[in-house]
Amino acid sequence: MDSQRRGLLAAFGASALLTLFPNASRAAGDDADTRFLLVLLRGGLDGLHLLPPYADPVYAALRGAGAVADPIRIDAMFGLHPAMQQTAAMYRDKQLLPIVAIAPPYRARSHFDAQDCLENGTARPNGARDGWLGRCVQALPSEAGFAVAAVMPLALRGSERTSNWWPPLPKGVDPLLLQQLQPLYAADARLSETFEQSTRAAALAREGKGAFALPEAMRVAAERMSAAGGPRIGFVEDTGWDSHRNQAPQLARKLAELDRGLAAAREGFGSAWPRTVVAVVTEFGRTAAINGTGGTDHGTGGMALLCGGAVRGGRIGGDWPGLGPAQLNEGRDLRATSDLRSLFKGIAIEHLGLAEGVLEKRVFPDSRGISPLAGWRVG
Template sequence: MTRQTLSRRLFLTRSAALGCSLAASPLVTPVTMASAPGENRLVVLILRGGLDGLDAVRPYGAPEFGDYRGSLLDGAVPGELDLDGFYALHPALAPLMPLWQAGELGFAHAVSTPYRDKRSHFDGQDILEAGTASLGRAQERDGWLNRLLQGLPGTEAETAYAIGHSDMLLTRGKADVANWSPDAALPLSPQAEKLLDMVMHGDPLFRDATAEAIALSQVSLALSGQAGAADAALDSSGMMGTMQDSMAGAGKKKDGLDEIARFAAGRLRGDTRIAAWSVNGFDTHSRQPRQLSRSLDDLAGNILALREALGPVWEKTAVVAMTEFGRTARANGTGGTDHGTGGAMLFAGGALRGGRVVGDWPGLAEADLYDRRDLMPTRDVRAHAGWIMRQLFGLDAGLIERTVFPGVELGPDPKLIL
């Protein structure tokens, strides 16, 4: 392909193809940010795949736990990382124990969204990110974090754009948000930039978006230590090849989540007040000890990297990690667990009152289980998130119950914010 044959139509076609590949890949993680008034920060982590809360925060004090889960403990002593005499941390979360001891880490157990029975990842994640009580409302395709932004006066988006990558449902809606995709670094020469400007000149919206993409690319290059990569001149063919190579490698770096944390922290130290991204790999149908250990290790490292990069801003930050559903109380026949209902939520940060596991424990006796197979949810996970947002940003309870999380009952204050 020559410069003469490159057209806006071809550029859009190639970009759309790249975007479909990215959207289908569980490795790609969008980061969404917004600025808001006040000094407090909120970070929302979506744990995709259905985190097994019974393994992440082990209720070893329940007499049935050993019978249900002994085969998954992989030689670990159930209460080895004891939290309070009843719950213990999964060994892969051991690096977070200093946060627990400092009161900067906590959990809510036996929680779930209103989603029940069908246990589909796609539907469960839609309801989680939409913050609604039913799938029908979730399919309206706006997210609860975006509705939160609409209720905060003075909010505005950072200028950002990610080529070939869509935003999260969590943040989709009328309020402007900014998106950045890790590893989408395009080392363009001045000649290539001029070429792009020529192709997009007749379309101001796409031209401006492309300019933003190039600016964000320089951020990615700086973060990855490739700031000098743009020195090599790229013709139109080389430019498209670079885009494909860059996007194909997105999320494959071992330290990809750490890069996300550092990027988000840099913005949160400035005007940004809200950030959200996904952590993948929690679908553990088989070989759960190995797979969950790897994913929880990623999660722990991500939180610690964020804490380190935030510095003193950590004291004003609340991190909330939520998943679409929990997993079955009993292990299955392939060394894993199947899609369930009740699960756990993690919260961390200097703005939170940690050092405890909150929630009404329902028990693990068969008669106490949901559908005689899953941990029984005793509280809506949206209520805990709602209380955090209410106290973090001074929101009215009615705004949360009617708009941010329609139909939720906040219930008693769990006192999660200091």
């Protein structure tokens, strides 16, 4: 074990790092009134920008002028980006658990393959024609799923008890067409930004509230899910996280939206918040070093955020691999030390009450070697 990892363990203590334990579930009857909202940030969020390891001297050397200058220090190693003020308050309230160095099992750098893998719940792109979240809905006796998305996302396909909603687009704009066009524009960083801005401007919120952005989407999901008889499982997606150039102002804006979105979700869930888990995930991380245009390129190891009244937060989860040259994946990326499926399996078992056998056979096939993440939930 290298000195950086020993230092991290010493700083946090054994209980601060999430460990993977099989069969660490609670009784399913305790979970009948819980809520779970999955938020997918499409484009590959730079986790080292959201949660900079400010105390690691290698971070400053890799990032140079692109390092986050004044993070909100939440422990001896990590801080949150200054735009995440309300999120930092959740951390202090022990309702936020950042998880470092986590990613889907896909280890290449294609947005669409990585997103497909994350949503289908298998170890490979196109590994299933439906999604793990939809299969969760189907495995529960009578629960429903709900997506705030123009088109039903892959993650929620697989059950007839799922629905989606999005503000009406201007007449003549077909959301299916937009979905088909997005991969074409995404191949060019400048065109992808223009496409995102145009489609966001087209999706107007109700009566003069402006573009329907992430905070509004998360509020709608929370309010719908917290209503009497509302769906227990929800999904929200957001684009614009691909930061190849000039990422500091781009991510300052996007992280401020995420911060408002988490606060809006907490408000929208209301009295259901103590029984709620919100998981914020992305398809992969970014390169550890800043590129020549002030941005970062596609990487592997990313991060996730767990937040909610049911989350045992106020600490850092995951196994930090370090940023030294020998510690990076292929000499360029943060190395992934946890599989996102372990997080999803832990939520499905401990929070939604699904049996581990059901997960192995129906929700996450061929995942027997991936133990559910434990120790993250209150109680």
